[in-house]
Amino acid sequence: MKTSAPEPESGDNVSYDFVALEAKWSSWWEKHQPFTVVAGEDDRPRKYVLDMFPYPSGDLHMGHAEVYALGDVVARYWRLRGFQVLHPIGWDSFGLPAENAAIKRGVDPRQWTYSNIDQQKASMKRYAASFDWSRVLHTSDPEYYRWTQWLFLKMYEKGLAYRKDSWVNWDPVDQTVLANEQVLPDGTSDRSGAMVVKKKLTQWYFAITQYADRLLDDLNQLEGRWPAKVLAMQRNWIGRSQGAEVDFVIEGRPTPVTIFTTRPDTLFGATFMVVAPDSDLAAELVEDGTEEVKASFAAYLESTQKASEIDRQDASREKTGVFLNRYGINPVSGERLPIWAADYVLADYGTGAIMAVPAHDQRDLDFAKKFDLPVRVVLDTNAPVTGAIPVVTEEMLEAGDLPPADPLVTGEALAGDGRMINSGPLNGLSKNNAITRVIELLEEAGTGRAAKTYRLRDWLISRQRYWGTPIPIMYDEQGNEVAVPFDQLPVTLPSGEGLDLRPKGSSPLGAAKEWASVTHEGKKLTRDADTMDTFVDSSWYFLRFLSPHDDTQAFDVAEAEKWAPVDQYVGGVEHAILHLLYARFITKVLFDLGYLSFTEPFTSLLNQGMVILDGAKMSKSKGNLVYFSQELDAYGVDAVRLTMAFAGPPEDDIDWRDVSPVGSQKFLARAWRLSGEVESKPGIEFGAGDAPLRRHTHRFLADVPPLIESFKFNVAVARIMELVNHTRKTIDQGPGASNPAVREATEAVTLALSMFAPHTAEDMWERLGHQPTVALQKWPEADHSLLVEESVTAIVQIDGKVRQRLEVAPSIARDELEKLALESEAVIRALEGKTIVQVVVRAPKVVSIQTQP
C-alpha cells in the first residue's frame, strides 16, 4: 500500500472553504488541461457533447450558468463511463449588438466583441466547465468566416444560393432586412422590437424550401431523442399542406393561372377567384384594364401596404378587395368566375392565387357576403358518411332530403365530411373520395395535379449591416454576378475605423470604396456590400470544432467521420426553430455535396428551461436581475452548478426564488466533510464492509447512470444526498469511520459529485488519498450480487384496503405467497363473514382479495 497518501485530516477542525478550493483546482486544471482531445490512436468509444455557443454580449448570465452546468454534467458523465469526450466551446461573435454598441461608443465592433469574449472566457473558466480550450473558435475570425464564405459559394454552385427581387421584411430601426423567422407573430422584429414593414428588394436567399420534405420527414428519426415540443414546432413551421394545383384559363390571357387548394373536392363550388394584390399576377391582370380599374387597384394596393402586419394578420378584420374586371374559367364546369384582388390571399404562399369556395371556406364566405358574390354548397355535411360510397339521387335532392344548412343564412362555412352535391361526376362521393376522384379527372384532362405546398419560405440571408460575413460575390457593370474564386477567400471585412456604421438602409460596406471596387481578370467589379445573416455562421460551427485550426478546408472529413454527428446537443428552446432548422438544412446540403455521411447534425437534444425570478423572466427593465458573478461570489461555483442541476427537471424553468444555493452549499460541505473523516486507507478491500451501506452504494452505482442518461439530474443529486446521509449515519451511529464501506460510499459520492461540483469532488478525491484527477476516473460497476434484497414487503389488500404486510423472499412463488396471505391472522380476521370472490397475486409484491359480504 502507498504510504505517500496524506493522512486524512480530522473533519472537526477543517471547514469547507469554497474560495480556496476554487483557487486551488482551477489552477490545477489550467496547468494540466485534462479535457483537451488530441487526434491520435485512442480507440475508446467517442461522444461529442456540445453546448450552444454564446453570443458575446456583456458577461455570462444565469441562463448561461444553467446550460453550461447541465451540458457539463453530460460531458463529465461520459468521461466517467470511459468515453473520449469532445466538449468544445466558441463564440457566435458576429451580429448587430456589437455594431450598435460600436456606433454608440464610436469604436470598432471588433473591440467591443473581443473584449466581451475575453470576459466571458474568464467567467467560463471560473465556472469550471470541462471544455477543450484548444479548440476555441469565433465566427468573426477571418479564419472562420473564410469557410462560411466557402459554404456560401458551394451552395451558389449548386444553385441553392440565389438572388431574387421580392417583398421582404424590413426593420426600420435596425435598418436591415430580416428573415421570416426573425419576425415575431405580432409583426415586430425579434431584435429591435420595431414594427416590421414590407419593402421590395433584391436579396440573397438560400433555397431551404427545396429541402422542406426532407426537413419534415427526417424529424421522424429524431422522435424520442429531441423534445416532442421542438419536433412539433419544426413540423408546424415547415407546414406542409397536401392538395392540388388547378389551372384556370383566364379570358384574354394566353396562359392559364394555377391555383393551389387543399380542397379540390369543392372545385364545383368555386364562385370567384382571388389573387394577392402585391403579386405580379395582380399587376399584370389590371395592366390592360380601364383607367377606373387601374385606379381602384392602385389605391387598394397602397392601402394594403400601409396596413401593419398585426392588422393584416387579424383574422376577424373585415374583408377588403377590388374587382379586377377579369374572368377565369372553371376547368371542370366551364363556369365563368370573376377575379378579385384581396389581401387575405398572400403572394408568397402557394401560387398567390386561389379559387374561392364560399360555401366551404370561412374566409371566402366572409368575402362573398361583403361583396355579394354567389355561394353554392357542394358538400352536404348533414349526410351520413358510411363505409359504402353514398349516392345522392336527384330524387333525394328534389325531395329535400337532409338539406344542408345555408351558409349565407348562418354565416358559417360548412366544414366536415358528407356527400358531394351539385358537383357533376363527384355527386354522392364522400369528401376524401371526391378529392381522389377530382385529381384523377384533372390529371386526365391535363388541367391539374396533386400538389403540396409549405409554410416554410426560402431563407433570406442578406443583411445591410457591417458586422457579419461578407457575401463573396462581385458584380460587373451590367450587374452580373461573379463569384469570388475559392482561392481568394476570405473576403475580409475592411476596418470599421472611419466607416460610417450608422444604419441608413444600405450596407456600410458600400461606403468603403477601396474595399468595394476590385479588378478581376481585367474587369472592374464591385463587391456585394451586404453581409450574411449570423445564423449562417452558426449553421455549421459544430463541424468546425472538429478541426478548428485547419487552413486547408472547412472541416476535416475524416474527423467528422469519427466524431459527428453531435451525440448530445444542449441549449435553450428559443432556438427550437431558427438555428436548429438551419443547421439541419446545411447538414443535408453538405451530405448531398458528399462531405458528410449523415443527414441530421444533432442526434439527441436537451432543452433547458429559463432561469426566472419571482415567476417572471429576468430583465434589466423589470429590475429583477440575478447576476452570475454575484451568485458565484456568494455561494461558490459548485453550489450554483449543483443548484442548477437539482432545481428540477432540466426543461422546466428555474425560479431562483424557489431554490436554495445556500442549501446546495451546505450539502457540499457535508459531503466534503466525509472525505476528511474516512479512516481507512485508499485501496482497501471493501468486501468486509458494513453490508447495508455497501448495498446502498451499489444500488447507487447502478441507479445513477440511467438517471443521467435520461436527464433526471435532480433525481441523481437526490440519490447522492441519500448516500451522504447514510454514510453520515454509518460513521456517527454505526460501525464508524474506519469501516471499509464508508470509504467505498464516500468514493462513490465523490465520483458522482464530480459531474456537478468539480472543485469539491477533486478536493474530496485528494483528501481520500488519491491522485488527481477525479474527472478521469472510471465509474465502478455495481456488484449485482449485493443488490439482491433478502426480503421484500408484500402487501395484502382486501377490497382495496391494505390489511397485512408480509416479509417474504423476493423469489417467492405465486402459490406460496397466496397461501401465506390467506393464512395470516389479520387476513383471516378481516375475511370473517365474507366470501372470497377473487384473489389476484402478483408475487412478490401484492395479494389482492375481493369479497362479497
Next chain:
RNA sequence: GCCCCGGUAGCCCAAUCGGCAGAGGCAGACGACUUAAAAUCGUCCCAGUCAGGGUUCGAGUCCCUGCCGGGGCACCA
C-alpha cells in the same frame, strides 16, 4: 380557432410494467452540543395526487369531459 406540454405537502420536486402516495431539498417546530449564538448533528410536522366520470382486483399513472397554467401555430387557401 387548431396543436402540444403540465397541475402530487406551505414551496421546489420524486414515485420502473397500473401495485403501501414520499426519495431528496427549502421553509417550519423541537432536541443535542454551546456561557450564548452561528455552524453541526438528530427528531418531527405536513398532501390522498386540479374537478367529475370511466376501465380495472387495484389508478398519481390508462381513457373521456371540464377547469387552471405554460408554450407553439394561425386570413397559409
